[in-house]
Amino acid sequence: MDRPLPFQEFPNMPLRELADTVRAEVSRIRGRLSDLLAQKSPRYETLVSPLNDLLQELHLDFTALSHLNSVKNDEESKKNYSDVLPIVTEFYSDLGQNEELYEAYTQIYEREKSALSQPRKKVLEDGILHFKLGGVGLPEDKKKRLQEIQLSLSDLDNRFSQNLLDATNEYELKVESEDDVREIPESDKELYRNSDGTYTFTLQYPSYISYMTYGSNREKRKDLYKAYVTRAPQNGNLIEEILALRDEEAKLLGYSDYAEYSLATKVAESPRKVLDFLEDLGKKSKPFAEREFRELSEFADTLGINDLQAFDMAYVSEKLKKRLFDFDEEETRPYLEKSRVVHGAFSFFRKLFGFDFERVETAVWDPKVEVYSLKVGSEIVARVYLDLEARKGKQGGAWMNHWATRNRLSEGIVLPSAFVVCNFPPSKEDSPSLLKHGDVVTFFHEMGHTLHHICAKVEEPPVSGINGVEWDAVEFPSQFLENFAYEPEVLRFFAVHYKTDREMPVSLVEKLKATKNFLAGLGVVRQLEFGIFDMRIHSGKHSEEEVQKILDEVRKEVGVLRLPAYNKFQNGFSHIFSGGYAAGYYSYKWAELLAADAFFSFLDKGIFDPGLAENYKREILEKGGSENAMALFRKFLGREPEPKALLKLYDLTV
Structure with missing residues (x-):
């Protein structure tokens, strides 16, 4: 049945009740799983589909609870989320170790694979791999230990994130x-x-x-x-515990270290291949970064700063940019009012992909949250929640959190929905939220993730939207889209003065684009530091002191800026210690190669080339995680990615 079902409304209930709902769903699924496994000859339709439907219901409520803990953090949200987290973690750990379920998946795959659709085949293949990574086949004592590790890691990840949020709010x-x-x-x-x-x-x-x-x-x-x-110094001890547990987890599952374990579900072949990629990029980028730092230091001398330090970098860089390009980013902000940027971006997506966004009134968690329906023609296909302004109690940074995933039920189609969260300057009654251009890039980035999820046409939730996409390819659509935020043809959609309604002057647009790669070498080596550090610390278990030593070595090898000894960046590196990027931070650069190649393909043909846009929609956005990411890329452009595209993107070529 193709009738779309009503969207799930964001829960308007006490957090305690939401937590109780999650507990009840976990119990219900445990009971239903026993019934499903009692079948004599289970099939995809009678076991896998019903189980995935049940897991989607749990995902909806638990995501709402965890989301509120991130965007409306207080003592009540902390308590309810922390109380439920171990229950949910234990449930998924039990599921991943269920021998009976693993056997059923294996039998169904062998019996039905010739008749299964590609998405269903991928669901089973991914599922069988995750069972192996969950500990299926291990002796009971090792299974028990693996579950203890996963529960502990879940708690440590949460504590790491909460410590960082508390420290950010306190100062x-x-x-x-x-x-x-x-x-x-x-x-x-x-x-x-x-x-x-x-x-x-x-x-x-x-x-x-x-x-x-x-x-x-x-x-x-x-x-x-x-x-x-120096935020959250207590996270240093947590890092030591996290690394030890991850290392033990990997070894229990037969991997030499956590880095190797992490890559089992990614496109990259081995930790060595990843490090070769990052280190080679570092060698090619560092001379550019060194030259930029010399220029920055020489300019700092003219400002009376003769020992350029980390805390001077943003200040001196802004002044040098103004000197070199006669450009002051502040000049652009009146042209980048938040609401105009949002609606202008929507207009750009309409021209590029044929999408429309229509404002709807529905339940939200904060008065400033806006909700939109995504429409193709007259058909509503998805929903997006935008929570874009900074406020106390909200986790820093920016992210897309998928809520509902496209799915086909007997009563109709579940349409996807997603949350886009940013931390832009807060608006007041008498002053709007005026963005830096970097904020615009961030919004485009997160909308790239969002479109990847909500444009799905696949109706198997584990591989629909961003689900099932290899982690080192998941940033491809986001990084691809953010590149357009510098293009004059795209800026015209939203770069309008919030008081006068005049378009951003051509001279200012040209300066903005000219500054895109200002100090790009320094930016690239900084990201490479993070990626190399991440891979190296996951080569084993390391003490807090050893983690610092590894970071210092990577900084010396790749970086050019001298950082003070008190800089404990690692204690705030939430991407890898509480955000899912462990031994995977490299994926930003790995995926950026795909993004750069795709972007230049659009520039070469003209941004609004209908054939290329249709290919991108069909092969990347609509198929999500239903096929290998590299296979989809090859279908999209008809060839392998071009390695030189990444350096070209940053003008780091001679």
Whole structure:
């Protein structure tokens, strides 16, 4: 039946009730699983599909609970999420170790594979691999230990994230002198000015980066920087525990280390291949970064800063950009008002892909959250929630969280939905949210993930949308889309002055594009530091001191900026310690190669080439994780990816 079912509404109930609902669903699925496994000759239709439908129901409620813990964090959300997390973790661990279920999946695959659709085949193949990674076939004592490890890791990940959020919320920098904020744009000063005429800056990113970029008092920049890079020192001990448990988990499953275990579900063949890729890119990029740092240091001398430090980088870089390009990013902000950016981006997606976005009123978790239906023609195919402004109690950074996944039930089609979360400058009644261009890039990035999930036509949830996509390819659609945010043809859709309605002047658009790769070498080597560090620390278990030593070695090898000894970046590296990127941070660069190649293909043919856009929709967006990511890329462009595209993207070629 092709009738779309009504969208699930965001739950408007006490968190305790939502947590109780999750507990009840776990119990219900355990009971139903016994019934499903009692079948004498199970088939895909009678076992796999019903189980996946049940798991989707659990996913909806648990995602709502975990989402609220990230975007509306308080003592109640912490408690309810922390109480339920071990129950859900144990359930999935039990599921992954269920020998009977593994046998049933294997039998169904062997019996039905010639008749199964490609998505269903991929569901079973991925499922069988995950059973092996879950510990199927291990002796009972090792299974038990594996489950204990997974429960502990789940708790440690949550504590790592909560420590970071608490530390971010607790710190405030008071600035009393007007002279110390004289260079800060008036729009930002308005946001951080107190009623008594003083200013308060925090570690929430819009506030932090505002002072680091424009703050006139060098000592205060240093204080703010030090607070940022020394957040959550207790996470150092957690890292040691996390690495030890991950290493033990990998060895229990027969892998030499966690890096090798992590790559079992990725496109990359081995940790050595990944490190070769990153280290080679580092060798090619470092000379550019060194030259940029010399230029930056020489310019800093003219400002009276003769020992350029990490806490000077954003401030000096902004001034050098202004000198070289006669460009001040602040000039662009009146042209990048948040609502116009959102609706302009939607117009761009309409012209490129034929999508429409229509505002709807429905239940949300904060008054500033906006909800849109995605339409193709007159048909509603998905829903998107936008939570874009920073506020207290909200986790920093930006992400897309998929909620519902496209699925076919007997009563109709479940349509997909997703949450887009960013931390843009908060709007007030008398002042809108004016974005930096980097914020626009971030929004395009997260919408790339979102379109990948909600444009799915696959109706098998484990491989629909972003589900089932290899982790080192999942950033491809997001990085692909963000590149368009610099193009003059795209900027015209939204770069309009919020007061005068005048388009951004051509001269400013040209400067914006010209600055795209300003200090690109330094940016690339910084990302490579993170990726190499991530792979190396997952080569075994390491003490807190050894982790620091590895990081120092990587910085010396790849980086060019001298960082102070107190910089404990690793304690805030939530991507790999609480965000799913463990031994996988390299995927940003790995996927960026695909993204760059695809982007240049569009530029070469013209951004709005209908054939290329249709290919991208059909082979990448609509198929999601139903086939190997590299196979889909080859179908999309009809060839292998071009390795030179990545360096070309950053102008790091001679």
